[in-house]
Amino acid sequence: MFTAALLSVALSQAPSLKQARALAEAVYEGKTAQLWRTASASLKSQVKDEAGLRALVNQVRNGVGAEVRVITESMVDRDGGTLYRRVSAVTNWARGMELELAFDPAGAFTGLIARPAVKDAPTIAGLHKTQTPLRLPFDGQWFVLWGGRKYDDNRHTPVPDMRYAMDVFIVKGPGTFTAQGLRNEDYYAWGQPLFAPGDGVVLSVVNDTPDNEPNRPRPGVLYGNSVVIDHGGGEFSLLGHLQKGSVVVKPGDHVSAGQLIARCGNSGMSTEPHLHYQLMDDADWKKAQGLPAQFQNFLANGRLVERGEPLRTQVISHAAVEARR
Ligand SMILES: [Zn+2]
DSSP states (O other): OHHHHHHHHHHHHSOOHHHHHHHHHHHHHTOHHHHHHHBOHHHHHHHOSHHHHHHHHHHHHHHHOSEEEEEEEEEEEETTEEEEEEEEEETTEEEEEEEEEEEOTTSOEEEEEEEEOOSOOOOSOTTOOOOSOBOOSSSSOEEEEEOSSSTTTOTTTTSGGGTTOEEEEOOBTTBSBSTTSOSGGGBTTTTOEEEOSSSEEEEEEEOOOOOOOTTOOOTTOTTOEEEEEEEETTEEEEEEEEOTTOOOOOTTOEEOTTOEEEEBOOOSSOSSSOEEEEEESSSOTTTOOEEOOOEEEEEETTEEEEEEOOOTTOEEEEHHHHHTO
């Protein structure tokens, strides 16, 4: 009886999902007054005053940027207290971010951590068969750094629209660049022509984001210069990190598979010239769910794939072009 009474008291102290959610939103919005009011005595003594807490929160905010969408939330018991975990897509990190808020047994806020999300975003698209006949959106041999359906193979998987995305680079010998790799021009992928992967209508174009210096990604414009193509049937392609000013199509243009649309660049949340490609179920990536993209007739490590999804570490090329070499 005694235990039960204690338990009910303890339960009543735990923050509700709604309360924890409000605090997470306060973190992303930098509203520290609310956080300070619920802070535990130990957190208060660590950060000294609200300004100290604000400095801590701003450190997290500067790192992750603004929240684009919430992917999952959960509450778990930990050491008699509670952890609230919120996985979100954010502007300053091209993958999912997990924000964790900790509460002590009395329900007071004791601290926060932000770290890259590592869990695959929940999806119902796993059985989706790509309807659009897709060809690889480039010629030549490209290296798949991230591609596949699981986080270990593909760091994109925690974010819904990127769920089946791939990042491809050009590798020659030991790496992706010649000389020091200090300039975009040093990278083999830089300026390479990129093609419509399938027939469709161009829906949106971004063409004015400056390219980054290598290893200095630009927060805030996730995909940088990009093209979204509506293939019909609820399938949309997004090609991102394109070279500034290189996009040669405009919204409303009908494109056919293999038609030049842009050149490979280093814009948005990108550290070096490469192509980010994803297939999705909506024109707006902020709302879209990623779809598996099965390309047709490509070579993967020299073997013909008539229909398949490129995987991490494969060297892939468009088969028809390879045959002409
Ligand atoms: Zn990517």
